[in-house]
Amino acid sequence: MDPIQTGNSSSDNKDVEIKNSSNASAAADQIRRLGEKIEDANLPEDLKQLLIERIQRLTLLRASSGYLSPNYIIEYENTSSYINWTVSLPWGKMTNDILDLVKAKEILNKNHYGLNSVKDRILEYLASIILNEKNRTSEVDFTVLRAPIICLVGLVGTGKTTLAYSIAEALGRKFERIPFGGMGDSRALRGQSRAFADAEPGLIIKKLVHSQAKNSVILLDELDRVSQEARADIMGVLVELLDPEQNRAFTDHYIDYPFDLSQVLFVATANNTTNISTAVLDRLEIIQMPSYTDAEKTAIGKDYLFPKIRLQTGLQENQLVIDENVWSLIIRPLGFDSGIRSLERTIQGVCRKTARSIVEGKGQSFHITAENIKEFMSQ
Numbered sequence: 001m002d003p004i005q006t007g008n009s010s011s012d013n014k015d016v017e018i019k020n021s022s023n024a025s026a027a028a029d030q031i032r033r034l035g036e037k038i039e040d041a042n043l044p045e046d047l048k049q050l051l052i053e054r055i056q057r058l059t060l061l062r063a064s065s066g067y068l069s070p071n072y073i074i075e076y077e078n079t080s081s082y083i084n085w086t087v088s089l090p091w092g093k094m095t096n097d098i099l100d101l102v103k104a105k106e107i108l109n110k111n112h113y114g115l116n117s118v119k120d121r122i123l124e125y126l127a128s129i130i131l132n133e134k135n136r137t138s139e140v141d142f143t144v145l146r147a148p149i150i151c152l153v154g155l156v157g158t159g160k161t162t163l164a165y166s167i168a169e170a171l172g173r174k175f176e177r178i179p180f181g182g183m184g185d186s187r188a189l190r191g192q193s194r195a196f197a198d199a200e201p202g203l204i205i206k207k208l209v210h211s212q213a214k215n216s217v218i219l220l221d222e223l224d225r226v227s228q229e230a231r232a233d234i235m236g237v238l239v240e241l242l243d244p245e246q247n248r249a250f251t252d253h254y255i256d257y258p259f260d261l262s263q264v265l266f267v268a269t270a271n272n273t274t275n276i277s278t279a280v281l282d283r284l285e286i287i288q289m290p291s292y293t294d295a296e297k298t299a300i301g302k303d304y305l306f307p308k309i310r311l312q313t314g315l316q317e318n319q320l321v322i323d324e325n326v327w328s329l330i331i332r333p334l335g336f337d338s339g340i341r342s343l344e345r346t347i348q349g350v351c352r353k354t355a356r357s358i359v360e361g362k363g364q365s366f367h368i369t370a371e372n373i374k375e376f377m378s379q
Contacts, residue, residue, distance in 0.1 A: 030076070031059055034083050041087035047257050051086065054079050082194060085201055086255060090208060094215045094263065097171050099130045104170035111166045112159055113304060114296045118152075121287050122163070125150060126170060129265075149242050151223070151268040154289025157341035160269040161221060167267060168217035176207035176218045181225035186233035189241070191254035201254040204241070204261070215263040223280070224270040235277040242266060242283040292340060297331045300340055305347050313351040320354045322368045329373055350376045 038051045058072075058079050065072050098104075104126050108119045150167075152160040161177075168175035178189075191202035201209075207218055226234045240246045241261070249258035273281060292300070302322075310320060322330075330346055353376045354366050368376055 028062075030080075031055060031062070034058075034080055037083060037087050042092045043087065044091070044257075047086070050257075051083055054083070078194065081200075082254075085205070085209065086257070088209045089205065089255070089259065090212050090214045091259075093213055095173055095213045097130070097133055097173065097215070099134055101127055101130060107170045108163075108166050111162060111169075113300045114292065115159065115163075115290070118163070118287055118289060122150070122167060125285075126167070129171070149266045149268060149284050151270060151273075151284040151286050152289055153270050153273060153286055155271060155291065158289040158291065159340075160289055161219065164217070164219040164221075164267040164269065167265070171217070171265070173265065174211035174213045174216040176211050176216055177221055178203045178207060178218060179221050180234075181222045182227060183225075183234060184227035184230045186230060186237050187253070189234065189237045191252040193253045194256070199254055202252050204250070205252045205255060205259070208259075208264075214260065215265070217265045217267060220266060220268040222270060223268050224272055224275040226275070228275075231275065231277075235280050238280045239277075239283070242280065294328070294331060297340060297343055298327045301327060301331055301343050301347060305340070305344055309344070309347050309351050313348075313355050315351060315355060315358075319358065319365045320351065320368070321366075322350075323370065326368055326370055326373050329370070329377075346377065 035052070035055050038048055038055070041048075043051070058075055061072050061075055101123060105119070105123060108122065112119070152163055154160055164177075165175060183189075187202065189202045189204055191205060192199040204218075208214065208216065220238075223238070241250065244262055247261040247264075250261045251258050268284060270276060273286065276284075306322070310317070330350070331343055350368065357363060357366065366376075
């Protein structure tokens, strides 16, 4: 029996050819879009030329191996990832500083009660930055301010991290935070070479890309909490990172091109300085955070924490009232605490128990006194 002839074979071939042509065109469009990103970015000329050469090599590989070959697919993914990270860096982008020391003082007082000696040190530091910026003119090339990096040292809950937020807010700069607690590899900061699979930039580059400002404030949080095994390597990176003479050409292993970090304002925190290397300490200006007194904690609890937590819990002002003489019991539920985190948790517990009682229909408003405070305190 003669084989059955179908009339669709030529049509199928044409469909395959059209599909292949469409895929090839899409691959060419992908490469063209990468080239457009390079041209549109404000990159140094030598770096731009390096990226264009990578695009040219990618085009040659597609022509020789085909756009469906594994070699081309892997090379395209690596190249596109590298170009996207590189063009996303804020090579020439900066935010305008707020050069107003009076407003900076208002922000510090708004966000923090007490800590007058610490605020004075920070205001002096900000004043030198503001004066440096005001005196900078196009005719005179002033050097970049080389004030020591602030390091806030104190026990947990004393307001170190929130003070760093306030510094950024006072200057009107973008804020980024890098947690060092448990960091076990210096590559987390400096990135990994593109020679390795799944390579990516370090946290410094990532934070700059996220902030889109090369003069952002970057908080190096809990420097003393790095892993003991990687301590030497991480401290070695910090020596370069915090040195104004060296960080003008900081090189991430993934980007593999110097980036100027001299405009970044670094602020560090630590519980103590025991685990911080001497070379790093030499580049830091230590500001010791004092413990809060009972009077300060009472004022913080009444005027700052309680109104905020009550609102977050959904309580109206008249639904929860706390007697004046009860605050001495609230600020010391388990004895002395240098910070305010336990105070915050205690107030949260009181507000949540009140909210539950209202939802369960046990009442619409509650007045806490010395006689019934134990009913609202967590056991």
